[in-house]
Amino acid sequence: MQKLLLFDFDGVVVDSLAFYEHSVNLCLKRLGAPLLKDRSDFLALFDDNFYEGIAKRGVRKEDLTHATARVAPQLDYGKIGIHTEVLDVVETLRTEHVLSLISSNSAQAIRAIHSAIDSYFDHVLGYEFMFSKIDKIRHEMKRTGIPKERTYYIGDTVGDIKEGKTAGVRTVAVTWGWHPRERLAIASPDFIVDTPQELEKIVNSG
Numbered sequence: 001m002q003k004l005l006l007f008d009f010d011g012v013v014v015d016s017l018a019f020y021e022h023s024v025n026l027c028l029k030r031l032g033a034p035l036l037k038d039r040s041d042f043l044a045l046f047d048d049n050f051y052e053g054i055a056k057r058g059v060r061k062e063d064l065t066h067a068t069a070r071v072a073p074q075l076d077y078g079k080i081g082i083h084t085e086v087l088d089v090v091e092t093l094r095t096e097h098v099l100s101l102i103s104s105n106s107a108q109a110i111r112a113i114h115s116a117i118d119s120y121f122d123h124v125l126g127y128e129f130m131f132s133k134i135d136k137i138r139h140e141m142k143r144t145g146i147p148k149e150r151t152y153y154i155g156d157t158v159g160d161i162k163e164g165k166t167a168g169v170r171t172v173a174v175t176w177g178w179h180p181r182e183r184l185a186i187a188s189p190d191f192i193v194d195t196p197q198e199l200e201k202i203v204n205s206g
């Protein structure tokens with residue numbers, strides 16, 4: 001039976017932690033906001049919705065997106081590594097299921113990182129299309145007509161899992177991303193996987 005598989009981008013599909021830690025600090029510096037103290041400070045932004053986390057630092061999401069557009073030309077997206085095993089599994093899954101990419105990143109940046117990303121996913125929804133991942137998840141269920149019982153949100157942070165659970169879908173936490181297994185477990189995802197192959201088995205057996 002066809003399922004709706006919604007993938008987060010950063011951490012799940014690409015290895016972008018150091019890149020975006022640097023990017024966010026550049027944006028905060030441009031806005032005159034307090035800089036991140038260290039990596040743990042950066043990762044704490046993703047214990048809930050990223051934009052809510054950044055708002056707690058006194059930065060409006062609209063101001064951050066404007067700053068992001070300004071610093072983008074300074075960034076080398078070619079330094080971001082692709083999790084090729086994930087895309088191999090995506091290629092297999094998309095033959096039977098509907099796959100979309102939803103992210104707090106911009107769709108433009110996502111396509112800059114991987115120019116052929118649209119060949120892997122039916123839709124790519126960045127922050128230009130709703131800031132809330134909860135809204136994006138619900139939008140994709142409505143668009144496809146696939147119910148929440150057959151919808152999976154695949155993420156790598158506590159915030160991802162919280163948003164997926166709020167949207168009422170099945171949540172899959174991957175351990176190769178930004179938050180470690182023990183931190184992800186606190187959010188009580190429906191599944192925790194250590195490899196893309198485990199993800200494929202869960203989808204095909206559920």
